[in-house]
Amino acid sequence: MLCCSLWGNDDCDWVSLPAAGSSGGILSIWRKSLGFIVFSFKGKRRLWNDILMTKNGFGDIVWCVVGDFNSVIEVTERRGVASDVLSHPSREMMEFRWFLEDLELVDMPLVGRQFTWFHQNGVAMSRLDRVLVSHDWARLWGNPNVWVDDRDVSDHCHLILRYDPADWGPKPFRFNNFWLENKHFTDLIVNTCESQNFTGWMGFILKERLKGLKLAIKRWSLEEYGKSEERKKMLVDSIKALDTKSEIVGISAEEVETRKCLFNDLYFHARVKSRRKSNSILALQTANGVTEGSTNVRQAAMSFFQQRYSNDEWARPNLDGVVFPMLSKENNSFLTAPFTLEEIERVVKDCDGSKCPGPDGFNFAFIKEFWELMKFEVRILFDQFHGNNCVPKCLMSYFLTLIPKVKSPQSLDDYRPISLLGCWYKLLAKVLASRLASVIGTLIPKTKSAFLKGRQLVEGVVAVNEVIDFAKKFRKDCVILKVGFEKACDSEDWGFLDYMLGRFEFSDKWRAWMKACVCEGNLFVLVNGIPTEEFQIKRGLKQGDLLAPLLFLLVATPFKYLGLPVGANPHKVSTWEPMLDVIRGRLGSWGNKYVSLGGRVVLLNAVLNAISIFFLSYWKMPVKVWRELVKIQRKFLWGGLSNHAKTGWVKWDDICRPKKEADLGLRNLLAKWRWKLLSHDHEVWKEIVTAKYDGDIIGKLAIGEVDVPRTASLWWQDICLLDVNGGWFRLAVGKKVGMGDSTSFWNEVWIGSQSLRQRFLRLYSVSTQQNEVIQSMGRMASGRWQWVLAWRQERKFGVFTFGICSLSPSVGTIRGVCVFKCLEECGAVQSLCVLLATAIGSDPNKG
Template structure:
């Protein structure tokens, strides 16, 4: 990796298909480096719809004419696919004969403008020539925009919008991606294969074997034991497809994603919906009846994405399916029907693809479990499982049986089985399609439905592990290890599985036996060689335990779901991977291709993606924030992050909001604090969430349902302790709406738009016999009667406070014997006419002081006594009697 060749950005734009290779070493320790270009074979890449065609005013009208002139039939899916194919031929012909290549049109316009400019140098030109030149300039701007749209679509860069003339940047991204994805040679089972033809044959043979099902019939438990869906939910799943439902599914799909074999992007269906919608509805009616897809619709491409920088073997590639547009729309419609019931069906341990659950919740629970187990001193084990080719090995018959056990209607089962079993694949090798074969198992990555179906399959493992726990065959980690409360045996995020158990050989064998049963039932395979065991505490025999499971082992900390597990959240080292990715996204070649506005957009995009994933659950140290902001400043002003340049504007002003005169760059420290505070908001609002119940067990707070309990002791690897530090800042801006008051603490929650009552009246709260009482125990809210204070407030007061309340009540009736002059001498020296004035007017009296604190103003139309009586009628006599004397 130390032998390198350097090229300039102009060379990259001009000869983007160059390739770097190392020659044999002869005398030196270094390899000679050779750069080649023009080496690519003539590849037959498949046709793709260009979104730039929509910028031509005649395209929509032409599409409508081409679509409607085609022969119509019964309107089934097969005919719809054939009409798309014929439309593709019409568009291809139009592009070649009328629209033509964009670079050719740009060259022609520039040549004509140059001719007119030269003509003007020789003498005055006519009005017609001037008008023609203005028209050409307008056409040039339009064609340049088309070019930018085309390169952006090829680059798949979604953070930067068109319109800033960043074609050069998009071109550089395309060249960079092509070099990274190009496969010149690869090893298959240890045998190197070179050349496009040989690679195509090898890939087809490999993936034909991967998707071939060896055991079509697999055992399945007679009783699954999961929840079932209701009759109303069943009817909703199999209702007729409507135009609105299909249109909403089309709108939710991104229009610039890579298309499937038909070549049409989803942007085409969005822009031409009025043209094709009637035929699309007929195609959905055909699927509703038959429940299967014809080959022209079910055909998909297998796109190979490198998992790492250097691709050596076929396992270093990730296969992603590019499914056809109609197939994707059908799958999206069924997915939208399935989404609302997934949270009911899937256990709380699964955090992927379920509405209302997030990846950070799994990391939070895992770290809290590890923290509790460490502090208990009891040894334990963590197993991180690696599921080999997870989506590719799902058995279809098992999937249908799982759906039947959940109570899915037979029609919906038939639709799902038809979608997954009708798939045919071709492999894209360097952009060229190879082979055509039917698959016998697996779910296609890239299908909107696949993550949800995979969750149904993984729930079988969750059910098996839960049964082991109930039977006492394994013991998980607990949030409250002392009382064995909040026990968790496993966490799932799609195929990322982590299992917790005691450091016991029997438990390890029970887990291994369960995994074998799971593999037999579902077809999924656990790669034990890539799986890992992590001991916690004093484990006597980690080597033996790992050997029994067949995996390696290492001590914590480790990484789970891309986030630290078992590490101190305050450690700078957990941010090192983030800093590496952050700096790689601000590579120098990107800055040189971008305008200042483009660099600003990229900087904002990187700042809002890379560090905020970890920043959503860990507090970023000041040194880390300083390094990231330094790289950002240099990248924005100079285009590179390792070379300084004069900063034209103060950085604090750059971070200011645009409406305040700034550039709107995110303040990392403030955003980090806001993301951590969001957990406090989620804790207060998501009362039924599984993660919240776990946190409440570890940090109980009986006096409030909106806040977790107080946290004592050292932080360890607890993430919630870092989150809880934001509580004081969060509750300055958050107010609890009491509603009926049944779940709002009277003293501890901030429900009165100020400080909590416990903070405002600490002596009263300390004297109350109900220090953990709810608002509903003190106050009644009624639409007819308004607010009324309840008797338990008075009865809860202790000792002399109750006696002083009675004295105050007597004084309000002016029956209390008192020497006014003595009182005046001891207080403010002002003359009062009656006893009520003593409470209402005297600046040193606690009643008047309370009025000021509560912002209660006395109306001039009332005397002092009438004002106090009016206040008693408004707030309730018992409240005035009980509360005001206690502030003395």
């Protein structure tokens, strides 16, 4: 009777495990009459609704839901099925994701296997079985591990819920930026530095200084803030107190804002814990089977990367028969010039202060704050490096953190290794990378569009897609070869790198610097935040070191899949489904229980809009996709992604208006390519476009004047459509003449709002200088510019002469450049966004 009373009726059955000693017992109760229709979507909906009603009926208690849901939440959870099933998420998939979000439970990652169900054909497999736990479950009893056991006669694998009591060890020190807001923190750092007295090489002194500061900060933080769990408990108690007060007597506006801030703190705390759990490595699939346990997993990780970064000597081929460009003497002198304090300070200023620290534990937020205290010692460190061509070994240790590449990683091949460097070596590498980036463009061909300033990855996508479009339209034979480098940076041979530096004629001093930076280093692998034992690397480039991508350019051509399907039709919704699926998945992982409305606005602007930027930088979004994206954003803003109706308290058109107009400032983006076509820089994608369409499109403010062939690609048609509906781009952009050597006198808009050819067509028809630039239309005489205009017959100039007589090209060396006309108010990008918001409003057909 007790179980029936707990359940609420007698339609139940149960099984129990009694308590043993200090360990509590388990009572499991379920409804006997609950039916499950395996293949019916309607039946699944009914089951999901029953589970939701049951959970809501019991209230806010600890939950763990285990079972075969017979549904997946994303296409990556299936394999071996028809390609059309994997191409885009189904309605069932989306509704199942909404169901999991409404449950507000955490979907635990799997250990041991990626799939839990296998078809009898041995090809099709899916992840149908899940373990869902509430945040309170993990808070009270810790995070469980969901092991996928081997199957026998069943087509499903067993799921085993286990706990990992292993002690992974103490975590290394990490600087917290919020310490800088404490008024006593500056005095602590200054007093500690003044009490220190070290001698020796400056690298050793700086390393010991940070070591002493680390100990002092630890003691101070423990006294000042206490433990984080105690602070979290205080936040929860504060929320409960405000909730109780609001139910009885109401709370003030100030207390309402306080509660919102506390909820946001809890939300981000929950997100950090959830991310930490999903990134944790509890077991690994190795050649010897599944490895588990803290000691065994750490040893397996260490052995794996020791082997990856080892180097077997063998007779490597060389490239003696290939001709390479050579670095000039001037550039070599620039690279190896003495370091200046101004150069170092400029790099420090540009560094992101929120990046993860290396073994020393300090990020650049700390370095920036106390730069005046340390800058002269840092200058000495750079001078010693310049003179001795070596980096102190105490600065060359670094962490290797592992980022999952898939949802449920099984082996170390499923992780992406990223290097976390010490702050002093990172500063040195950034200064050297800044110098190298300034000259490497003279050595790297224009066909390479990655890792170089002024070149963008998506330029390669444009070039390849235009070639494929041409081959399809005109039925031409075409061969596309994609070369993939497996573990490219990790397998880089140091001897070959030095050989290539020599072939490019880098100086001996620079080559010695690169050997000191690249060919040295001791590595710790971070497993669940805990470092393994230190070991030495013998090959590879550090992913995370700014020198790595630039040096990689000198030995290989990077060509990677950029997330944009090559040759796809951007007008089909299925092309955009991967982007929409990522957005839905990201939103589904955010618990709306903790985040306030203001927090959701921040997340929409900072995270969601950024996901779609890469697609929009090349393709114009179809209206149907735009509406679906707005629908997703609107649902999340007003409370979540579930299928239940949500009340929108502000019109979406108003939400998307700029903040200066008293709205929320959410932005709805191809004009970048139009902007790049205004410059005369030689780029491969421009050469392809001009060869396909018109050689006279470079530098034109109005491409709409150019005839668009019917065989043009969809991308080029969308580019040309920017001049339709008023030609907002032409109105927004003007041209500064400069010396006048790159601006057409008659054909470009450089005075007024039209070209001189458009305004004075009769004069243009009798001019003998129709294709001349401004600079060749006159000369300097007695320090003043005089126009020299040539005509086929004499004319009275009138208004024409009056309009240009006061204008003259610059006598300096500034080339003509295109600028936004409204730069005085704000930056170029923001100016363009404001203009678009005014011009198109919420109608996607206009944009």
